[in-house]
Amino acid sequence: MADTSFDIIIIGAGPGGYVTAIRAAQLGFKVAVVERQFLGGICNNWGCIPTKALLRSAEIYHYMTHAKDYGLAAENVKADPAAVIARSRGVVNRLNTGVGFLFKKNKITTIKGEAVIDAPGKITVKNYDSPLVNMPKDALGAGTYQAKHIIVATGARPRTLPGLEPDGKLVWTYFDALAATKFPKSLLVVGSGAIGIEFASFYRTMGAEVTVVEVLPQILPVEDAEIAGVARKQFEKQGMKIIAGAKVTKLDKKADSVTATIEADGKTQQITVDRVIAAVGVVGNVENLGLEKLGVKTERGTIKIDDFCKTNVPGIYAIGDVAGPPMLAHKAEHEGIICVEAIKGLHPHPMDKLKIPGCTYCHPQIASVGLTEAKAKEGGRDIRVGRFPFVGNGKAIAQGEDQGLVKVIFDKKTGQLLGAHMVGSEVTELIQGFVVAMNLETTEEELMHTIFPHPTISETMKEAVLDAYGRVLNM
Missing domain, CATH: 3.50.50.60 (FAD/NAD(P)-binding domain)
Incomplete structure (x- = not known):
């Protein structure tokens, strides 16, 4: 027994x-x-895991198709969706x-x-x-x-909304998006949280025409507004179309496509795509x-x-x-x-x-911990804000990844680190430095006295702290 x-x-x-x-x-x-x-x-x-595997494939595909930017040649680069x-x-x-x-x-x-x-x-x-x-x-x-x-x-x-119910064929949840052995040529992603943006980034990199619709005025709604703005500019530069402050009011399904009706600012428009991903939360x-x-x-x-x-x-x-x-x-x-x-x-x-980090593994990556600038101000905090762009970092420039930003928020009276927000290459690996600092109740002085290795992208973290106190060195 x-x-x-x-x-x-x-x-x-x-x-x-x-x-x-x-x-x-x-x-x-x-x-x-x-x-x-x-x-x-x-x-x-x-x-978490299969999406990161897909995004890694997309990252390598991106570098292969941009080989000439690194003085290299790669011809006839193709993606094998099934593989x-x-x-x-x-x-x-x-x-x-x-x-x-x-x-x-x-x-x-x-x-x-x-x-x-x-x-x-x-x-x-x-x-x-x-x-x-x-x-x-x-x-x-x-x-x-x-x-x-x-x-x-x-x-x-996955959460479902009336009119956006997934059917596994034309309207997908992230389950379906992870198992598509044939990639769509055009895609509508409803929702711009971490799940929606990761899939939008993956399929855009793999060549799909991607439109993202977000009901709130800001994409990546839980992130600091400035960081979300930097990310949005990069997504749009890559060819992604983003419609914020909008909602999908109707899906008209055809044999192998979907026509979506989108309402924004009192106006409606229709777009026809191969597939729709409903990423409206869980x-x-x-x-x-x-x-x-x-x-x-x-x-x-x-x-x-x-x-x-x-x-x-x-x-x-x-x-x-x-x-x-x-x-x-x-x-x-x-x-x-x-x-x-x-x-x-x-x-x-x-x-x-407030000490739980959040990461979004799109391109560019996004990572954050603690209070956003808006939340700190709403809480009545007297704050110092520091910023440092990747364009001032030697390692980021050498890697061809100079579009990014590190932003830190301190309590002006105590020097307490209230929040850290990052967008750019490998920031999902870097954020833990700020998480450890917050957990140890590290002050700005201790961070400024910490030696960061050179050349690394992590130097942007120290520079952002220095900037909050008028001591930035490389900008």
């Missing part, structure tokens, strides 16, 4: 769920994870295998199926009609299981878990939790996308660690959401 009793059961094996399971096992808990479809969840299988997608899926499979290895290494039990919480401490797992990807051969199946602590980590799914997977019956509080389609991921029902916790924004994999992972360390009695620090 299989053992059905555990200390902790985690529902969902995405980045939040599997990292939480590993940390719980390290702390000596007997752990099981319920997963209905994919080890690694949406992030590894249909989100690009196959590479992306191969990366996914490699990581899925890795999650299974980590479960085995940490003696974590996998239960395949769909879980319902019957009561605090008890779940029922039912068979789920879907292929199970890279599940361990010894995974348990349908049945009843017990655990003192149940952590919901069920993630989120919604938490709170349904069919038994939460309503148990009285677990939800808010705007996500589970309400406290600083240590507890719900209002003792013994039931939630982490990651299903527990609310920001809906980012690294936020889910950190929440899970806070959750199990609190269960263990280790007194972890609550999460400070």
Whole structure:
């Protein structure tokens, strides 16, 4: 008879769920994870990882088609859509295998199926009609299981709006966009958040005529307005058409194309494209878990939790996308660690959401942490703002990537770093320097006394700090 009793059961094996399971096992808990479809969840299988694989292919294609800019020659450069997608899926499979290895290494039990919480401490797992990807051969199946602590980590799914319902053929979610073995020649992307802009950037680089429609006046709405403006100029320079402050009011589907009606400033226009990507956000997977019956509080389609991921029902916790924004994999992972360390009695620090970095892997890349300039001013802060453009950085110029900007925001009275915002080459790798600085409560003086290696793009970070205090050197 299989053992059905555990200390902790985690529902969902995405980045939040599997990292939480590993940390719980390290702390000596007997752990099981319920997963209905994919080890690694949406992030590894249909989100973070495969999109980055596609964008890497697009980046290399971009450099090959611009070889002459670097004194090189590359003729008859072509993209093989099927091979690009196959590479992306191969990366996914490699990581899925890795999650299974980590479960085995940490003696974590996998239960395949769909879980319902019957009561605090008890779940029922039912068979789920879907292929199970890279599940361990010894995974348990349908049945009843017990655990003192149940952590919901069920993630989120693409949001749908009336009239923009995906059909998998003409109107895509990001799932469909990741698996297209034939690239469209023209594309409408509805929504300019991270998901929408990444796909717009990918398909534009691969040669599609791309139009982005955003309902708000600013694209990349969560980013600093100045950074979003720099990014928009670069996208438009690449040939992307952007319509902000607009909405798609109708989609008229033909056999192999879609005519979209777009309304902006009281006027309407129509465009016809091969495909439409609906990228209007995601919604938490709170349904069919038994939460309503148990009285677990939800808010705007996500589970309400406290600083240590507890719900209002003792013994039931939630982490990651299903527990609310920001809906980012690294936020889910950190929440899970806070959750199990609190269960263990280790007194972890609550999460400070202002210190969660956000990254968008388009071309140029965008990365940020903390308050935007507008938010700092709204909060009544007296601030100093520093900026440094990539055009003043030797490494960026040498790489042919001199279009970018680093922007920092400090509290004028205390020298506290309130926010950092970046657009340009490799800024998704650079942002962590500012995240560490904020976490260590670093002041402007300490940043200015830090030696940055030369020549690197990271020097733009120090120069931006110097600029905030009237000491910029290379501009």
